[in-house]
Amino acid sequence: MTKEAFFQLTDKVKEGTANDAELELYNQYFNYFQVLEAWDEETMGVEDVRGQLLYESIDRAIGAPVPVRKLNTGWKKFVTVAAAVLLLAGSAVFFVYQQGQPAEQILSSINVASASTNDLIQLPDGSTVILSAGSQLKYASSFEGKAVREVFLTGKAFFDVKHRSNQPFIVRTGKVNTQVLGTAFDVDSRNERITVTVIRGKVVVNKGGQTLGTLTPNKQVVYNIAADQATLHDTDAEKTVAWREQDLVFKDITFDNAAVLLQERFDVKVIIGDKRLGQQHFTTTLFENQSLEDFLTLICDFNNAVYQYDEITKHVTIKPKN
Structure with a gap:
């Protein structure tokens, strides 16, 4: 979306003239960020002044300069959504660069769980994810027409994947990939190690061309990033995923x-x-x-x-x- 189109969209929403499709698009952008409920002037500055500075910064980052417009008391919502677009694009490009993926695989959806609660997310294929507090998941807005369904995880998540025999599901955590067709499993990529635990079905965990483990229920693989070493374990999978009860x-x-x-x-x-x-x-x-x-x-x-x-x-x- 161009800068001008984005401005037109936010103006329509503010004026109450946006149609259903435009409102859906606006909501998709807006869902990427949690809006501040209160403005702390002591730490963040005078609201109107800070709003104008943020607006100008975002304006420069999105594209060519446009005439400066005065922001009214609704500026925070506008800046939050604009920042969502800006940071979303920046995160996607950075991630593609880090992973060495081609530019056409830039991701369009990002979910970030709050620091204190887990999030239940529905993916485009109907699969569900419980995203642990403070974790992040990136994925395409649609899996249709793609050879694989892939998501990129930072942190911890539980996946319940819809079965598609002709379209594998891959969770990418750094250099380690977890591939399934349809199953339920837990992935934890925190603390300099990657742990995959299977609840039901079968999961293949690999790094590059090396298979780290083929897991069935109550099996777990732990990959130590620093040592570049993987170990297989028997485990009580239900205890491992007990964090879902929070x-x-x-x-x-x-x-x-x-x-x-x-x-x-x-x-x-x-x-x-x-x-x-x-x-x-x-x-x-x-x-x-x-x-x-x-x-x-x-x-x-x-x-x-x-x-x-x-x-x-x-x-x-x-x-x-x-």
């Missing part, structure tokens, strides 16, 4: 994908009684100690739905309100 932010997730996570977390069977409701998206937070009933009430009220819970069969049925 506070979890659902980011633009469908009911169908949320149902899978709720089934695992609360040991119930979730039935979505309407196809359209199953594809409906929502964003909210499931807290570590929150009960199933409280969470169901929250998401159903927000999405004009109702639920029934059978304590004997442990079946939850969710359907639209009549």
Whole structure:
């Protein structure tokens, strides 16, 4: 998107004249950053002055200079979105350079989990990822027409991958790649080592042309980056991924994908009684100690739905309100 087109988009959103497609595009950019709720003048400067300086800096980085415009009290939202575009492009180019990937593989989606909560993310193919607090995941906005589905992880994440026999799924963590067709596994690339743990299915972990391990459930490979050495272990995979039980932010997730996570977390069977409701998206937070009933009430009220819970069969049925 050019600078001029970006300015036009933000102006339309501000004026309330943006159509659905433009609003979706705006929201995609805006989701890359968390907007500051309060402005600290002591550490960040006078709001209007700092806003103008940020605007000019972003303007120079995006393209050729344009006439300086005075920013009103809504400048923070504009600068945040503009910065998202700028930093998104910068991060993608830097990452491509580091990985030695061709320019056409520049990534268009970045998710960064907050420092205190995990994020539940839905990928373009319907696969889901629980991104650990403080971690980052980069991927293309669509996997269609690509030989592989690839994502780039910094930090820690749990992946539940949709099966596609003709399109492998690859998690890239530095020089180590984890490849699957459809499975559930955990990848931790923190602390100068890369650990891959399999919950179900089969995973192949490699570095360059060398296979570090072919893993099945309750198997784990640990690669020490400094020593350039990998070791294989038996492990209790469920204990390894227990961190998923912490506070979890659902980011633009469908009911169908949320149902899978709720089934695992609360040991119930979730039935979505309407196809359209199953594809409906929502964003909210499931807290570590929150009960199933409280969470169901929250998401159903927000999405004009109702639920029934059978304590004997442990079946939850969710359907639209009549």
